[in-house]
Amino acid sequence: MRVRRTFSLGGFAAATALALSGCAPGTTTSGTTSVAVPSIDPASLAGQTLDYMYFTDGPDLQATKAIIADFEKKYSVKVNIEVVPYADHVTTLQTRIAGNNPPDVARVTALSPFDGELLDLAPYLGSGFADEFIKEARPGFVGANGEIFGVPSDLTMNGIFVNTDLFAKAGVTVPTADKPWTWDHMVKAAKEVQAKTGTQYAFAIDKSGHRLSTILAQNDTFMIQGDKVTLDVTAATAALQPFIDMTSVNISPKDLWLESGSRYAGANAVFLAQQTPVYMSGNWQVAQFTKNATFGWAAAPNPCLKTCGGFPGGKFMTAFAGSKVKPLAAIFIQFVNNAKNQEAFLAATNFLPTRKDLAKNGVNYPLRQADMDVFLAEVGRTNEGAYAGAYSPLFDASSQAFVKQIAQVISGNKQLSTAIQDLLTDLKGIAARG
Amino acid sequence: MTATQPISPRRTWSSISGKRVNVGALSRVVILIGLSLAVLTPLLWMILGAFKTQEELAQTPPTLLPRSWELGNFAEAFSSFDFPRALFNSVFVVIFATVLTLIVNSMAAYALAKYNFRGKNFLFIVTLATIMIPLQVILIPAYQVTAQLGLTNSLWGMIIPAAATPTGVFLLRQYMLTIPDELIEAARVDGAREFKIFLRIVLPLCKPALAVLAIFSVLWRWNDFLWPLVVSNRDTRTLPVALRQFASQEVVPFNLVLAISVFSIIPVIVCFLLFQRQIVIGVAATGIK
Amino acid sequence: MPYLFIFPNMLIFGLFTIYPAINGFNLSLYSSKNGRAFQWVGFRNFERIVTDNEFWQALGNTLIFVVGFVALSTVFSIIVAVLLESQRRGRSFFRAVFFVPVLLSPVVVGLLWHWMLQRQGGLLNEAIGTVGMSPVPWLAESGLAMVCVVAVGIWTHFGFYTMIVLAGLQSIDGNLYQAADLDGAGGWQKFYLVTLPLLTPTSLVVLILSTISGFQAFDFIYNFTGGGPVGGTTLMVQYIYEKAFGASPHYGLAAAGSVILFVIVLALTLVNWLIGRKNEMD
The missing domain is CATH 3.40.190.10 (Periplasmic binding protein-like II)
Structure with missing residues (x-):
């Protein structure tokens, strides 16, 4: 067993005022989601099908498929993953949206090209859900009124x-x-x-x-x-x-x-x-x-x-407002990005965590831990403004x-x-x- | 092939067979062989590259033959998706799209070549000018129409929209202009119905041109990428779409790209060699007026 | 009756090409960042596009490419066809070899030649390096890159055009050459006085087909030079595509670019057609 290494985000824990201005969420429940979360009855989801548009960087695909298999088993649902080439993922999504035929969930590099088409996850997962992720990434996925338009699924x-x-x-x-x-x-x-x-x-x-x-x-x-x-x-x-x-x-x-x-x-x-x-x-x-x-x-x-x-950089997972299985899409995003699954995903890909808990406690990488530690140290040193940029x-x-x-x-x-x-x-x- | 020998100062010399060969003939052969090399060298280089590792490909100076023949490139390229399914989809689309293209294009070409009617020139010019509007430009509106007709997510969404190729209409029209009007007139006098004339007289005469259009249609549909990408879903994706999923954001493994490219050209080259005679005759026919 | 024949083709063409094209052109009067929400702006997109240096660069590049590609394709295919026509041994071998690039997907052509022509490690520079020449920046220098793009375009298509011209040559009546011989015409004179005039209709077909390929060229250039260096080989189609789907999408501008391209192409088609009709009458 490797020793879990930790790194600290303390270097820039003081939130960047610039980045956060204009997107302060209504509630700041810390950590776990609580109060206002409308519960979704898992039984009501059984039998539904969800389309997930994905692009791959290589080793992540197998990890993603394993997580999907777990999800399908747990909720008795079907997830169709469609892998598109990276270079064309925005074109494909734009076209499908224009034809009223978007997938339910997609992996993307930025949410802004899809403004106005994204599903706000807050009503399904609670506004506290955004707090599970590192603050620095908030400008990338939290809207002006605290809407959660997706989540950062990995950090580079x-x-x-x-x-x-x-x-x-x-x-x-x-x-x-x-x-x-x-x-x-x-x-x-x-x-x-x-x-x-x-x-x-x-x-x-x-x-x-x-x-x-x-x-x-x-x-x-x-x-x-x-x-x-x-x-x-x-x-x-x-x-x-x-x-x-x-x-x-x-x-x-x-x-x-x-x-x-x-x-x-x-x-x-x-x-x-x-x-x-x-x-x-x-x-x-x-x-x-x-x-x-x-x-x-x-x-x-x-x-x-x-x-x-x-x-910094990274990918997001997002759901579309045109989805016919909105609760399922929300639950799916939550599932793929929970601590256990994100850690499995990061271990397979040598990506960096976006979750506060993983960032705090460290990630156990089966390969090249020493090199990943160098990158983790760089995260701690990175200029605050870099995220807002x-x-x-x-x-x-x-x-x-x-x-x-x-x-x-x-x-x-x-x-x-x-x-x-x-x-x-x-x-x-x-x-x-x- | 003629043996290459030092050029004699007398401008002529004896070849092995003892016949006199002049400088013109020699330079002609040299040029043709040079051109063949210009065509074949890049292709050979690509095939060799498809068996190399990524590291070997990046080396300078490059190695000529792969250090170890990496079949793994091909295995890796195909292991990541449902290969039989994608192949089936591609073949299905190619066959049906080609048949549909031949039918609608030949009918349209016949009308343009052998009838005089109001708006004929207008239609022909519109067809020709629209050839040059690239798909990229009309992608979104074209997709919207296709979606409204419920053709997305089915193989027909890849077959029907691309069937009315202006190039095909143009090629067939050019060829049909060479069919003597008297032939058609004679049949009319005999009381043959218009459609029967088209089917029994015109089409058989157009076989060479139809063969050319067939091969082009196969090529276009086999290599088609952008339209199938947006129209297909997981179950209807064709081979080029499935194969391109490796091209990730930052890391494009060039050895896999080469392996895929080599694989994708093998079927068309095999087809070409099989039908070479028909294609040669057919292409030849499009030029004669 | 003719309407019945042309109907299926025009229906498909109308639905999936002409209607979307009209729809697309209509967008040139609107402003839209994502292709979904639109705002009427009149001719502002056109005003903006004509003040964009990159637009003029792309338009200039397109004209240079199309003229170069069409002219050289036609001349080159006539030369190769004449050579092939007088070459008896191995003719069908050469013909088959020359046709192979026609079969390749434009994407493969682009990737392959990008790899062949890299300054560092490209096969061509390695080859000329062995005879002591220094590496040539094929794709790293604008003028040279345009030459390469035209050359690779010809490489891809010449096999097809050559076969068309070859057939035209073979259909020329041999008696005409004998008559020219009797008049004491030399080889060059025969080519100039007999072959070329009789090849005009065939050349016109090559001219039209290569003009079509020239204006449509996108995939192979995008994968070959990516439109570089510094925009030196960016043609209109790529300019339009990147305006529509690039980093800062603007559908209205892309549509305005399409309208301009369409008008140019339409004008050329008309000229082409008029020449063709005059020819048919002769």
């Missing part, structure tokens, strides 16, 4: 992976989770390992506005907070300069930003091919590196500028604009400072359109 945290074989060969040490490195230190270490081991690149990062936002957060600036533009051009330019310098001499892969246009491109293949000692991505890579890497690797702390830590309804649009501007810089069309200035203009446009 951006962070650093290092090739420990290459670091050892070069005689460079990797910082431990309790003593993060600075950006300067990380860049220096990466370049040293590259020089001594002859890898093609020193540092790689996914082509993603979400990953770039990590670097901004480390210098304490954010594109947006809630629905307000908060980009500090000077701080953002300074934060991104080391990365841009590395791409300009192609010791950070330049082509990744140019060759795939508006599609997402991950640098995981570069890391897997041992062509870079340092890779900035996130904890979802842990499961696939465990499976595919043939060398020593580890998670390392995020580099620090003004602040430390990463940038990541869960903003404007985040996807901002993120896309960010990638476009950075691609302009990497292609040599623009100076970084000009691009960031232009990004500010883009963001203002996005915020104005709402």
Whole structure:
């Protein structure tokens, strides 16, 4: 048996006033749901069928199917899981909603694209249900009047992976989770390992506005907070300069930003091919590196500028107002996200907890516990504003604009400072359109 | 194939058989072989890649042959969904959609090619111009119509909406223009009914063009992705939809993508080789006027 | 009677293409973020779209791509067909090989060529690296990427077009060449004076088919260059698609883009049709 590790969310337990303003729920019953919960008679659900639209990241599918099997047995119901490709899940949902044919429940990356179509779970599960989840995630799923439009089903945290074989060969040490490195230190270490081991690149990062936002957060600036533009051009330019310098001499892969246009491109293949000692991505890579890497690797702390830590992300589970089995949909979401099932899901996927109890008591990961602990420590260190940025309804649009501007810089069309200035203009446009 | 030999300064030389071969013929063969390589190399590279591990694929310089032939890529790709079911759905959709396409397109093409009627040019131009409206643009309204007709969640939702292909109408019309009007007139004089003329005289003459449309319809429906994705449900999903579920958010295992691609092209290549003669004749026919 | 023949096709086409298209076009006068709730805005979507640099870039790219693809496809398929026509040995082998790319799904074509043409680790650059050349940024430089997109488009379709032209060639009366021989015409003159004029109707078919493929091109480009680098190969269809389903969806703008694309295509179709009719009369 492994010892249960714990981590603390105390570092940012003081709720971010900005993030929470405007979504204070009517009641603040702590912890367990109580008083106003209308009880749903399980017997009344028997025999019903529920459609669940899902996309998979790989190892999560089996875990999800096992949880569904338990649910079907417990309530004598049928759950049809429909797995759609990630890239098309929003298109598919939008189209089905427009045709009055949405699934009952869906796994999504954000709730905002489906505004006005989502089922408020509060009448079924009680307004206290939202309190089972970490406060920082609230802007992502709790409405202005305390409606619960879904729940965060897992948390991801951006962070650093290092090739420990290459670091050892070069005689460079990797910082431990309790003593993060600075950006300067990380860049220096990466370049040293590259020089001594002859890898093609020193540092790689996914082509993603979400990953770039990590670097901004480390210098304490954010594109947006809630629905307000908060980009500090000077701080953002300074934060991104080391990365841009590395791409300009192609010791950070330049082509990744140019060759795939508006599609997402991950640098995981570069890391897997041992062509870079340092890779900035996130904890979802842990499961696939465990499976595919043939060398020593580890998670390392995020580099620090003004602040430390990463940038959060994750998935939500939500139900649609057009569902014909609303109580069942609510009960299903509650079941899949109870402490026991979330822990089973996290263990299979190496994702991070969104439940307060699991976050407090820690999660037992069967694989790569040490690396997961690094990510858990990063959660504790992450800038408060990062959550208000990541869960903003404007985040996807901002993120896309960010990638476009950075691609302009990497292609040599623009100076970084000009691009960031232009990004500010883009963001203002996005915020104005709402 | 002609053996490649150093080019002689005299512009001609003897081939193995002793016949004189000129530079023109040689460069023609070189160009054709070069083109064949340009076509086949990427495909071979893809097939080899489908047997490699993700790590091996990411290597530079790449390995030519897989270090170990990973059949696991294929196994992994197919283990995650109900393969027989998806295959059945795909085959069902392909067959019925193709039959329906041939029927409605040939009838429409006949009207456009062999009758004069009010609005004919208008219909033809509308058909041609609408060809170029991509599905992505009309996805939502098209889905709404399909849903209102109760066709979603059944295989017919994938079969009927895509059946009236403008390209098919265009190809068949071009071909039917070559059928002499006298033939049809003669039959009319003999008192044959219009539909019988179409069925007994026109269609048999159009076999080559119908073969081409058939192969295109099979290709289109077999590879169709976006429309089946939104219209199908868990039980009616076709192979391309089922296979694409690996493409997850951040981690797309390229070895699996290649394995899937290789798998998906095998049936069409087999079909092509089987019907090659008919297709060649048919395609040839669309160009003659 | 003709109406009866055309009815089933027009019914399906009308229901699932024309009606949705009209419906879609109607949206260009509304503002909607999600395709469900709409607000009348008149021509504001059009005003907005014409001030969007990315729109003009996409429109320009589309014209460059379509003109390049159509012209080169036609010329290239005529050249290959002429070569094939005079090649007796192995002709059916070559013909079969050239047809194989036609069979591939556009998604596979895009993924495959993206992988082949990567600057780092792409097969083509590895190959030219072995003869000492430095890697070429095929997909990382705008102009070059557009050339690659056109080339891959031709790679996919030329087998089909070549077969059409080949049949056209084979239907040319051999006596005409003999007559030209008697007049003392050289090979090039024969091609220019006999082959080309008689190939005009066939070329027109290739022209129309390739124009259709050119305007419809989306899947293969999306998976190939993703419309990059920095928008350099983003065509109208992708622009419209991303406006409708991208990170900041705006159906009204997408619909306005569709209307503009449709008008352009309609105009071209009319021109095409008029040329075709003139030809038929001749």
